[in-house]
Amino acid sequence: MGRRGTTTSAKGPAGPGAGGRRDSEASKAAIIRAARYLLARHAHGDITLKAVAERAGVSAPLILKYFGNKDALFSHVMSFESDALAFLDAPLADLGRHMVRHLLTGQAERGADPILRIVFAPLHGEQGDILRANFRAQVVDRLGERLSGADAGLRAELAVGTLIGLGVMYGIARGPRLREAAIDDVTDRYAPVVQAFLTPG
Amino acid sequence: MGRRGTTTSAKGPAGPGAGGRRDSEASKAAIIRAARYLLARHAHGDITLKAVAERAGVSAPLILKYFGNKDALFSHVMSFESDALAFLDAPLADLGRHMVRHLLTGQAERGADPILRIVFAPLHGEQGDILRANFRAQVVDRLGERLSGADAGLRAELAVGTLIGLGVMYGIARGPRLREAAIDDVTDRYAPVVQAFLTPG
Numbered sequence: 265m266g267r268r269g270t271t272t273s274a275k276g277p278a279g280p281g282a283g284g285r286r287d288s289e290a291s292k293a294a295i296i297r298a299a300r301y302l303l304a305r306h307a308h309g310d311i312t313l314k315a316v317a318e319r320a321g322v323s324a325p326l327i328l329k330y331f332g333n334k335d336a337l338f339s340h341v342m343s344f345e346s347d348a349l350a351f352l353d354a355p356l357a358d359l360g361r362h363m364v365r366h367l368l369t370g371q372a373e374r375g376a377d378p379i380l381r382i383v384f385a386p387l388h389g390e391q392g393d394i395l396r397a398n399f400r401a402q403v404v405d406r407l408g409e410r411l412s413g414a415d416a417g418l419r420a421e422l423a424v425g426t427l428i429g430l431g432v433m434y435g436i437a438r439g440p441r442l443r444e445a446a447i448d449d450v451t452d453r454y455a456p457v458v459q460a461f462l463t464p465g
Numbered sequence: 466m467g468r469r470g471t472t473t474s475a476k477g478p479a480g481p482g483a484g485g486r487r488d489s490e491a492s493k494a495a496i497i498r499a500a501r502y503l504l505a506r507h508a509h510g511d512i513t514l515k516a517v518a519e520r521a522g523v524s525a526p527l528i529l530k531y532f533g534n535k536d537a538l539f540s541h542v543m544s545f546e547s548d549a550l551a552f553l554d555a556p557l558a559d560l561g562r563h564m565v566r567h568l569l570t571g572q573a574e575r576g577a578d579p580i581l582r583i584v585f586a587p588l589h590g591e592q593g594d595i596l597r598a599n600f601r602a603q604v605v606d607r608l609g610e611r612l613s614g615a616d617a618g619l620r621a622e623l624a625v626g627t628l629i630g631l632g633v634m635y636g637i638a639r640g641p642r643l644r645e646a647a648i649d650d651v652t653d654r655y656a657p658v659v660q661a662f663l664t665p666g
Contacts, residue, residue: 304588382633382637382638383584383633383637385637385638386637387505387588396637396638396639399638400638400640400641404638404640415642417641417642418642418643418646418651418654421634421638421640421642421643422631422634422643422651422654422655424630424634424638424640425627425630425631425633425634425640425643426626426627426630426631426658427630428629428630428633428634428638429625429626429627429628429629429630429631429633430623430626430627430630432583432584432626432629432630432633433622433623433625433626433629434626436583436584436586436587436597437583437586437597437600437601437605437622437625437629438597438601439601439605439622439625439626440601440618441616441618441619441622442619442622442623442626445619450619450623453619453620453623453662454623457627457658457661460658461654
């Protein structure tokens with residue numbers, strides 16, 4: 265991933281306003297990527313704003329402008345809130361299929377999916393517990409609240425477990441058959457497994 | 466985990482011979498744990514035998530005695546061979562149940578399961594590709610060879626995916642309902658999901 269400046273990019277047909285918006289979104293994304301990279305490798309307290317800025321190819325004041333301060337940036341990085349919104353955005357009867365497709369599309373198009381970050385919790389030291397708590401509250405419990413019947417909380421954990429495993433097999437273990445299979449085919453096979461935990465019987 | 470000496474331990478009722486064996490197994494396990502810990506945090510080339518020895522609480526010559534050299538130790542650490550033997554050790558008709566129970570028992574008793582190490586592949590740099598290749602050859606493909614019917618390779622990847630996800634939910638995300646549920650109960654719920662990929666229809 266190349267470094268990007270923070271001024272209007274010369275490429276693209278849109279006017280300077282759109283270019284500026286695009287560029288500011290790209291800068292924010294670069295800052296978040298840099299913070300995630302560093303948090304996965306260093307203790308929270310050892311990471312300076314300058315180090316994040318350098319890795320992201322932006323200035324430290326720009327980070328302050330976008331995120332306020334270092335703690336607010338890290339809290340944003342540790343959140344699953346915006347991921348969960350899109351991940352859980354389907355009627356319950358179709359939710360298994362939606363989550364599987366959403367995860368596979370994310371992996372295929374961006375090399376990342378909405379929930380895979382949880383597997384790196386052990387690297388974050390004390391921050392790892394924040395990541396875990398966010399994950400459980402923002403993804404697992406939010407799913408569990410939508411389920412009815414016995415053991416909704418356990419069933420939500422098992423459903424999310426199957427999805428994490430699919431993400432690890434695709435993005436980390438890099439299973440070659442999974443990666444070359446059509447998303448529709450994998451969704452047809454895997455969605456019923458997830459759905460059976462959501463709406464059993 | 467405390468440090469252990471390499472001489473005969475004073476505790477336990479067994480004679481000195483049995484104590485020595487126990488102690489040498491404990492030392493080997495400590496060496497492997499130390500190598501895994503360091504490999505997850507440092508580049509392969511930056512890890513010295515001395516660092517492994519210090520972390521394991523043994524002498525560097527003892528590592529050489531047990532493993533030959535540093536590369537042989539790391540190759541052992543990167544292998545799933547002995548894990549896969551026990552993990553896949555059941556008749557096909559009962560294999561889903563066996564793998565789920567084996568994984569949950571490992572998590573509950575040792576805080577680790579036979580396949581969870583694959584999720585740390587991204588931390589290992591070039592060594593990560595060795596870990597991935599070993600995982601696919603020693604776990605996934607070995608399972609796939611036992612399956613019949615269409616898409617056995619893909620079904621093996623999906624089955625192992627469900628199991629990785631269960632391990633991550635237990636050991637990394639630390640889902641509270643999963644951790645407090647009885648292993649028998651979770652096995653009853655989860656084994657059919659795995660088995661359906663092994664022997665569909």
